[in-house]
Amino acid sequence: MNKVRHIIGGSDGWLRIKLEPGGEIVSVPEYLQVAVDGSSAGRDHFMVLEGVQKGKPASVTAGNLTPGPVPLRKAARLVFEKSKGVLLCGERKLHAITAPHNEIPDGSHPIQIPDFPHQGGRGYMTDSKYAKSWFFLGNGDAVGGLLGRDRYLHTGMISAGCVTVDPPDWTAVYEYLIRCRSNDGRTVGTLIVRK
Template sequence: MCNSISANTTNNVENVVTTVTVKHRYTKSIDTSGWLKVKLDPSNDFAFLCEYTKVIIQKIEGGRTYFLIKEGRYANNIASLSNKNVAKCLIDCSRGTGATLTVKKIVRKREISIIRKQELNQLFSELSFNGNKALITIDSDVDYKETNPLSPYHKQILHSKPLPDGTYNILAPFTAGDRDSTDYYRTDPNGYKALAYDTVWFPIEYAPTYNSNFVHVGNLSEGCITCYEIQKWNDLYHYLISNRSDSDGKYVGKLIIG
């Protein structure tokens, strides 16, 4: 259950510092991107926070609300939002204690994606989550260029393979995925116009690939848990993002394959 923030202020005069009760809140995107744009202090650089990132309100000053980011890439930084966006974007709610995704392999077969207009050798599987099921692909048997700068294979051409059976931790999103690689799943005539949050990719903790596998939407898998059934992505996204399985907010839950 989520409620908008209601801060107690001493007055409404701009450029006057007011005191607020220190409470934690969670971030919420102002749109359906899944990312909240904030301004870091004192650099004035912009940063993007995934939804349900924990923050602590610090002060209201000069028409902006300042808060301490407690989790993620920008943890321990001060950032701010325009006061007019605070009620919508810093919410008072509770997170789930950890999502669980279960993958059951179905069949390896060649199939044409009507959105990508491409035939691929898919390893189709069934994903169970939060009482729902979705068709996914966990490998498309393709060559790809490694884009993870942390990998020793960075910029090399590799061949995809599925993750081994086992249990994995799913990390909270770190940075936005490439919009060009997912936007057409919404804009194509055969796509799903209501698709949202498609640039939010959830890294899977797996040392051998330097966390290069993700839970994401699409019809092409380079060894990722890829939500082939595009219409199910929004529900899957909301389930994952609203959960954290550890006190530091590093993980959203676990993935079980096999």
């Protein structure tokens, strides 16, 4: 019988796993849920249960999965007030921006489990070790490569149309969201965007 476990992330919240049978190496975020099939040759074999790799068989060096299920929080509900530059995250009011020439539309946006380490966060690693962990805002997969088309919740000092949180506040946002789940295998909650 498959045992539900979670990924133990590295110091930046990411772990590299091997997709089977092809052997492609991909990074997945900590707390990602997996179903362990078994272990052999020093590797744990599992099915990814959520995130962009959902439904794919994979393996990782033994010792990189939690010994049991990890309690997760219910889906998050964040509110971004564009005109005030305020992101309401739990009980906290944080400074955030969007690009005035390409601002994120008002309304409800699903917040997805981080998809891959984003190199755009490298310059902020001294402010938050999770600076490369970005949460895609939308349904399906991010398109990629089209500046301003994909919307993310991330840290930084400038925005191309995402919701960009001040670097010193990013660790608190990340640590709150990474353990939230909407029970759909893709999202951690919802972002409500207002004028």
